[in-house]
Amino acid sequence: MKINISFSSFFSNVQEAPWYVEFLEPVVSQIPSLSKVLDIGTGSGKLLQLLLNEKKSDCTGIDTSKSMLAEAEKKLKGMDVSLVQVTSGAAFPFQNAGFDEICICNVLFNLSFDNQNFLLDQALDVLNDEGRIIILSPTGTGNTKAGFQKFLKWNNKSFGLWFMLTRQSARKYYAQGHIQDFCKEKNLVCSRRIVFDGFGLLEIVERK
Numbered sequence: 573m574k575i576n577i578s579f580s581s582f583f584s585n586v587q588e589a590p591w592y593v594e595f596l597e598p599v600v601s602q603i604p605s606l607s608k609v610l611d612i613g614t615g616s617g618k619l620l621q622l623l624l625n626e627k628k629s630d631c632t633g634i635d636t637s638k639s640m641l642a643e644a645e646k647k648l649k650g651m652d653v654s655l656v657q658v659t660s661g662a663a664f665p666f667q668n669a670g671f672d673e674i675c676i677c678n679v680l681f682n683l684s685f686d687n688q689n690f691l692l693d694q695a696l697d698v699l700n701d702e703g704r705i706i707i708l709s710p711t712g713t714g715n716t717k718a719g720f721q722k723f724l725k726w727n728n729k730s731f732g733l734w735f736m737l738t739r740q741s742a743r744k745y746y747a748q749g750h751i752q753d754f755c756k757e758k759n760l761v762c763s764r765r766i767v768f769d770g771f772g773l774l775e776i777v778e779r780k
């Protein structure tokens with residue numbers, strides 16, 4: 573018997589774990605109801621699902637991966653959302669979009685500085701003057717006791733797997749503090765906060 577599980581469907585299942593919803597919560601809680609949201613690197617669409625259900629957001633999700641977007645389509649079936657495939661390194665396909673909030677969750681820590689800068693520049697181009705870019709990343713560290721409790725509470729191995737798989741890049745990203753440098757250079761305001769029992773880093777970028 574051939575079992576064919578793609579990474580996208582595996583990732584989509586991970587997003588359904590209760591710990592993953594808790595991980596995304598600091599982002600969801602930042603978004604005012606009814607705002608116009610762009611989710612960059614939306615993957616299989618869990619954040620958009622939460623925002624549509626809890627905040628009635630006007631949601632657009634973009635991703636470079638066709639298979640991730642196919643999973644997002646399944647997850648968001650029947651919901652009023654726009655999903656767009658983009659090409660890495662190409663300008664965003666939006667004109668005068670005016671997003672209120674742009675989310676970038678678990679994407680930047682895996683990218684080079686040049687690619688991070690490119691995505692942030694593109695985001696700034698389609699962000700309202702008062703809008704914010706909300707960036708969530710793993711830290712590659714965290715409160716060991718809380719982490720163990722998360723693992724036990726949900727008896728869900730995906731938390732440990734996620735931690736192991738992201739640890740190295742996440743620690744590097746956290747130590748580099750590149751978003752702060754980007755903001756200094758572009759005269760933007762950046763705030764940084766540890767969330768999810770030390771396992772997550774929330775960075776918020778806005779214009780002065």
Ligand SMILES: C[S@@+](CC[C@H](N)C(=O)[O-])C[C@H]1O[C@@H](n2cnc3c(N)ncnc32)[C@H](O)[C@@H]1O
Pocket residue numbers: 587612613614615616617618619634635636637640658659660661676677678679691
């Ligand atoms: C780890 S997943 C995160 C998915 C989702 N944001 C979340 O937090 O669960 C990273 C996603 O970013 C996408 N991605 C990577 N580089 C990208 C780029 N330059 N533009 C848009 N999406 C990108 C990948 O295809 C993948 O779906």
